[in-house]
Amino acid sequence: MxxxxxxxxxxxxxxxxxxxxxxxxRYGRRWALRDCTLDIPGGHVVxxxxxxxxxxxxxxxxxxxxxxxxxxxxxxxxxHPASGAAQQARIGFVAQDTxxxxxxxxxxxxxxxxxxxxxxxxxxxxxxxxxLGLDPAHRAGRxxxxxxxxxxxxxxxxxxxxxxxxxxxxxxxxxxxxxxxLQGLMEAVAEHEFSVVLSSHLVSDLERTCDYLIVLVDSRxxxxxxxxxxxxxxxxxxxxxxxxxxxxxxxxxxxxxxxxRQSTFVVRTEDPIHDPAWTVSRxxxxxxxxxxxxxxxxxxxxxxxxxxx
Amino acid sequence: MMWLTWRQFRxxxxxxxxxxxxxxxxxxxTGPELASDYSAGITACARDGGCGQFFDRFFDDYQAPFQAAxxxxxxxxxxAGLFWGAPLVSRELEAxxxxxxxxxxxxxxxxxxxxxxxxxxxxxxxxxxxxxxxxWWSAPLDKSAxxxxxxxxxxxxxxxxxxxxxxxxxxxxxxxTAGLVVRxxxxxxxxxxxxxxxxxxxxxxTVRPHLLPPVSSAFELGPENVDSFGKSSDRExxxxxxxxxxxxxTGAWVLSSRLVDPSxxxxxxDGAPVTVRVSVTSGPCAPxxxxxxxxxxxDGCLAxxxxxGYRQRATYQPFERFWAFQWIETGVYALLTLGLTAFCFRxxxxxxx
Numbered sequence: 001m002x003x004x005x006x007x008x009x010x011x012x013x014x015x016x017x018x019x020x021x022x023x024x025x026r027y028g029r030r031w032a033l034r035d036c037t038l039d040i041p042g043g044h045v046v047x048x049x050x051x052x053x054x055x056x057x058x059x060x061x062x063x064x065x066x067x068x069x070x071x072x073x074x075x076x077x078x079x080h081p082a083s084g085a086a087q088q089a090r091i092g093f094v095a096q097d098t099x100x101x102x103x104x105x106x107x108x109x110x111x112x113x114x115x116x117x118x119x120x121x122x123x124x125x126x127x128x129x130x131x132l133g134l135d136p137a138h139r140a141g142r143x144x145x146x147x148x149x150x151x152x153x154x155x156x157x158x159x160x161x162x163x164x165x166x167x168x169x170x171x172x173x174x175x176x177x178x179x180x181x182l183q184g185l186m187e188a189v190a191e192h193e194f195s196v197v198l199s200s201h202l203v204s205d206l207e208r209t210c211d212y213l214i215v216l217v218d219s220r221x222x223x224x225x226x227x228x229x230x231x232x233x234x235x236x237x238x239x240x241x242x243x244x245x246x247x248x249x250x251x252x253x254x255x256x257x258x259x260x261r262q263s264t265f266v267v268r269t270e271d272p273i274h275d276p277a278w279t280v281s282r283x284x285x286x287x288x289x290x291x292x293x294x295x296x297x298x299x300x301x302x303x304x305x306x307x308x309x
Numbered sequence: 310m311m312w313l314t315w316r317q318f319r320x321x322x323x324x325x326x327x328x329x330x331x332x333x334x335x336x337x338x339t340g341p342e343l344a345s346d347y348s349a350g351i352t353a354c355a356r357d358g359g360c361g362q363f364f365d366r367f368f369d370d371y372q373a374p375f376q377a378a379x380x381x382x383x384x385x386x387x388x389a390g391l392f393w394g395a396p397l398v399s400r401e402l403e404a405x406x407x408x409x410x411x412x413x414x415x416x417x418x419x420x421x422x423x424x425x426x427x428x429x430x431x432x433x434x435x436x437x438x439x440x441x442x443x444x445w446w447s448a449p450l451d452k453s454a455x456x457x458x459x460x461x462x463x464x465x466x467x468x469x470x471x472x473x474x475x476x477x478x479x480x481x482x483x484x485x486t487a488g489l490v491v492r493x494x495x496x497x498x499x500x501x502x503x504x505x506x507x508x509x510x511x512x513x514x515t516v517r518p519h520l521l522p523p524v525s526s527a528f529e530l531g532p533e534n535v536d537s538f539g540k541s542s543d544r545e546x547x548x549x550x551x552x553x554x555x556x557x558x559t560g561a562w563v564l565s566s567r568l569v570d571p572s573x574x575x576x577x578x579d580g581a582p583v584t585v586r587v588s589v590t591s592g593p594c595a596p597x598x599x600x601x602x603x604x605x606x607x608d609g610c611l612a613x614x615x616x617x618g619y620r621q622r623a624t625y626q627p628f629e630r631f632w633a634f635q636w637i638e639t640g641v642y643a644l645l646t647l648g649l650t651a652f653c654f655r656x657x658x659x660x661x662x
Contacts, residue, residue: 066411068659089414099405104316112313116413152409159414 015078017042017163017195018063022072025058032058034219036072040197040212044226045189047210048199049289055219056199057096060167063197064093077162089118092161092194096168098152102141106134109151110158117159125158128184146177150184157188166198170205182209203286213285215292222292227285234288237265237278248275255291266291310415310423318428321393325435332381332439336446343371347449364453375450375458378443382468385439386476389432390505394484395497397424402492421657425650429481436477444469456554460631461562463513470635475642480505482649489656512638518564520637521630527569527620530611531556534566534621537582538607540589547589548582549614551621560628571618578621587614 018040025033033055040046048056061067062074065081065088074080079087100109106129114120129136132150134143140151149169156164166185170178186209189196200206206213213230215223223230234254241263244253251267258264266283273280283291315322350367354360368375398421401407411417451460451469458465467476483505487497528534530549533556540547553563567578568585577583587594593609626634 064412066408085414085416085419088412088416091412093408093412095405095408095412097405099409101317101406101409102404108316112316112410113413115312116310116410116415118414155409156412 015042016040018074018076018197020059020062020072020074023059023062023069023074024071025055025062025067026070031219033062036219036221038214038221038224040195040214040224042195043193044212045186045196045198045210046212046214047206047227048197048214048216049201049203049206050199050216050222051293052201054216056201056216057167058219059216060093060165060197060199064091064165066093089159090162092156092159092164094149094152094156094164094166094169097172098149098169100140100143100148100151102139104140105136106138106140106143106151107136109140109155110136113155113158119160121158121160124160125154128154128157132184144177146173146180149173149177149181153181153184157192160192161194163195163197166196168199168201170200171202178205185209203289207285213289215289217293223289230288231283231285233270234266234268234283234291235273236281236283236287237263237267237273238281239263239275239278242277255294310420311427313410314424314427318393318431322431325431329435329438333442336378336442339374340446343446344449347453365455368450368453368455368458371450375447375454378447379465379468382436382440382443382473383464385436386432386473386480387502387505387509389436389477390480390484390501391498393428393432394481395488395501396494397428397485397488399488399492399494399497402488403494417657418654421654425482425485425653429478429485432477432481433474436473437471440469440471440473454560456552456563459560459562459628461560461626461628461634463517463562466517466562466631466634467509467513470632472635472638472642475639475646476509478646479508479642479649482646482653486649486653486656489653516641517634517638518562518626520634520641521626523564523624523626525622525624526555527622528555528557529615530619530621532607532611533557534623535607535611538610544584546584546586547594549585550580550582551578553580555621555623555625558625558627562626562628564624564626566621566623569620569622575622585614585619587617587619 016039018038020036020038023033023036023038024031036055036059048059050056058067062069063076063081065076065083068082076087077090079090081087081091101112104112110122110125110129113125114122129151132147132154134147134151140148143151149172153166153169156166169185170181173181182205185196185198198206198210211227213223213225213227214221239262241258241261244256244265247253247265247267248269248271250271251265251269251273254266254268256263256265266287347367350363351360354363398407401410407417410420447469451465454460454465456462460466460469467473480501484497484501487500487504488494491497491500534552534554536550536552538547538549549568551566551568553566555561555563555566565579567575568583570576570586587610589595593613
């Protein structure tokens with residue numbers, strides 16, 4: 001977790017970079033996001049994870065000001081997302097599939113970024129393009145997927161935003177390009193100190209980069225917190241079969257599975273676990289996320305988190 | 310934003326610029342000769358009469374380039390709508406690049422405003438220049454044009470003066486609107502073409518005649534408004550076919566041209582043959598009489614029909630209203646353009662994501 005200490009003021013209380021209250025967005029009759037109340041503190045690399053269709057893109061588009069909420073409110077960096085160019089200058093946004101102008105060259109892209117952003121960091125952009133080995137005269141349409149994503153990231157970084165939002169930036173990339181992209185992102189975070197919100201349906205992408213995690217399922221926030229805290233307060237308990245109601249009051253069951261003789265619980269608790277009947281094991285981030293997806297899930301037939309290594 | 314818009318548009322601009330230059334050169338090379346032919350012909354025919362024949366011959370000689378130039382100016386607005394308007398936004402939506410540009414420090418309102426101004430302005434300028442060049446070039450032809458090809462006639466009217474600019478602006482914004490709503494380039498182009506063609510047909514047929522109240526008046530029959538006069542052997546009375554022209558009002562846009570009988574009743578017309586109850590066994594319309602007065606031809610017979618009380622009743626828009634109509638129609642299309650533009654901005658803010 002490279003980004004752990006990268007924030008501008010780790011440990012200090014921060015004004016939230018994103019604050020949502022009862023936020024909802026409807027497309028026609030379908031709610032893409034519902035009843036979302038969320039505070040994302042500043043100075044973190046935040047991973048937004050959830051199955052496809054959970055509302056990740058909708059939440060990010062609301063934050064970027066590309067969508068207006070149907071209900072509720074959202075403020076980003078203290079301002080309304082769609083309040084104008086000044087607000088937009090503070091937020092970088094790398095859209096899903098990292099679109100670039102196929103007919104324009106790499107240099108053209110840097111020029112358009114310079115023309116459209118008052119805070120454009122030309123040196124950063126130039127240096128990044130050089131380091132990536134991109135030929136400025138190369139047409140963006142002929143770049144590989146990884147290079148295209150890097151170009152889009154360069155545009156987002158050179159804008160020098162206070163908050164950079166990335167919507168599934170690596171979903172279409174091969175593992176190597178994916179790693180290079182996330183590495184580049186982490187280096188930039190370490191160097192320039194800005195907040196990041198990054199969505200993915202792959203926990204493994206987030207594990208290496210994020211120090212704050214939000215799990216979104218069925219258009220609702222299921223879990224939000226610092227990765228360290230989450231890992232420290234969640235445990236897997238394995239032991240003789242037992243009814244969940246008979247667990248101590250401080251232990252909240254996230255998920256439970258039973259065989260004839262044995263029960264396995266994932267519990268959240270602040271307290272140490274003393275019961276000698278349990279074998280207590282630590283959870284990986286992926287286990288944790290999966291537990292919340294499987295957990296007290298009311299809906300039937302929803303998409304399941306995709307897990308890849 | 311200006312730079313980006315120009316960078317995306319410069320290919321199309323160069324193509325159009327090249328076409329404009331080619332056309333301008335062609336017109337500049339042939340225009341002076343056309344004008345001198347015309348003035349020489351006018352001088353000659355004023356001396357020995359027969360300017361009518363000169364007009365016919367002169368117009369016939371140049372009809373092909375005249376029609377080609379007219380068609381180019383008529384098509385240009387549609388092309389602007391199809392190839393500049395429809396892809397302007399839909400191509401970005403298809404490629405997802407609108408998300409790239411909207412995430413720079415620029416509002417999408419400003420983004421669309423710059424695109425509309427730069428590319429739309431270029432469309433209007435191109436149409437204006439084409440129209441200006443063709444209007445200058447064809448001035449002698451417009452003066453000698455046969456009925457159906459005068460300045461006030463629907464096809465030529467739309468290819469002269471200032472209306473092509475208004476058409477281009479409208480077609481362009483129509484294309485942009487279609488692209489915004491349909492979100493795909495090819496269907497947007499199809500929609501643009503269909504809607505623009507329909508409007509360009511409906512406008513001259515149903516709206517333009519009423520932009521100013523048409524003049525209605527009765528005229529005596531004469532060689533200018535009678536197309537043909539004849540009698541088939543199985544009928545008692547001859548039939549007359551009226552032209553869409555009226556005596557003394559050259560270049561007027563004749564909306565209807567009908568024959569009224571001595572009692573004032575409309576008996577027919579608008580291109581269809583109408584029976585005239587005039588004797589062909591005796592009097593000026595009898596074949597024997599016509600043979601006697603060789604050279605006077607139909608004149609005596611038409612005089613007799615006029616004496617009986619037959620008249621042409623025509624409603625028309627006089628030629629003098631050409632510029633008034635140009636301004637009014639430009640205004641109408643400008644309003645449509647503004648309406649669509651407002652719709653585009655509204656749609657962009659409310660409906661797109």
